[in-house]
Amino acid sequence: MIDLYTAGTGNGRRASVMLEECGVPYTVHKLDLTKGEQKTPEYLKINPLGAIPAIVDHDGPGGQKITLSQSGAIALYLCEKTGKFLPKDMAKRAVAMQWLLHAMSDEAPTSGALFRLGSLPEKPAAAIASFETRLIDMFRHVDKRLGEAEYLAGELSVADFALYPVVAGRMALLDNAGKLDNLKRWAGALAARPGVSKGMKVPA
Numbered sequence: 001m002i003d004l005y006t007a008g009t010g011n012g013r014r015a016s017v018m019l020e021e022c023g024v025p026y027t028v029h030k031l032d033l034t035k036g037e038q039k040t041p042e043y044l045k046i047n048p049l050g051a052i053p054a055i056v057d058h059d060g061p062g063g064q065k066i067t068l069s070q071s072g073a074i075a076l077y078l079c080e081k082t083g084k085f086l087p088k089d090m091a092k093r094a095v096a097m098q099w100l101l102h103a104m105s106d107e108a109p110t111s112g113a114l115f116r117l118g119s120l121p122e123k124p125a126a127a128i129a130s131f132e133t134r135l136i137d138m139f140r141h142v143d144k145r146l147g148e149a150e151y152l153a154g155e156l157s158v159a160d161f162a163l164y165p166v167v168a169g170r171m172a173l174l175d176n177a178g179k180l181d182n183l184k185r186w187a188g189a190l191a192a193r194p195g196v197s198k199g200m201k202v203p204a
């Protein structure tokens with residue numbers, strides 16, 4: 001059994017989508033970020049950075065308990081634990097990693113920056129516009145790829161599940177940007193998966 005510490009954000013949902021898609025049983029512990037529940041001494045023992053998501057797998061490698069943070073690392077761990085969503089072929093796996101890291105190091109932080117800027121009382125318009133342009137450019141990059149392949153790595157992989165919460169959280173921006181039909185087709189296909197749909201509703 002895995003304990004998942006999470007909140008209703010894209011990073012949190014990346015972990016719950018992966019748990020659902022990999023078919024791993026888990027218990028949800030909902031943290032209220034607005035109340036600072038991610039900074040309590042008890043939670044800092046689980047993730048010293050004081051951020052969600054984090055998991056505790058009581059049946060980790062060698063039967064030992066393992067505690068993990070970083071939604072990308074959690075996603076990869078679940079792939080390795082279950083043998084799912086990581087291509088076996090090395091070349092295909094490298095492409096999956098490329099898109100996974102694009103999701104994690106380019107798209108998710110840009111979307112996160114937009115969230116933070118939008119939460120500031122002064123809502124700095126120039127900075128928000130700059131990050132929106134950057135995110136739309138990235139969406140166009142992904143749209144082009146999805147015009148050549150059904151999924152980011154060719155086959156369905158961890159990269160798709162890692163990117164999906166970012167795209168799902170930015171549908172209004174996607175609509176404003178226009179076109180992006182390949183990205184919308186891909187987002188629709190992922191949204192229709194029961195595991196994605198269930199994972200995106202966590203925490204209830």
Ligand SMILES: N[C@@H](CCC(=O)N[C@@H](CS)C(=O)NCC(=O)O)C(=O)O
Pocket residue numbers: 009010011012033038050051052053069070071072
């Ligand atoms: N790169 C990390 C980002 C984690 C993160 O920033 N989590 C946010 C919510 S999406 C958080 O817990 N923020 C609360 C805080 O930092 O106090 C991941 O992918 O897990």
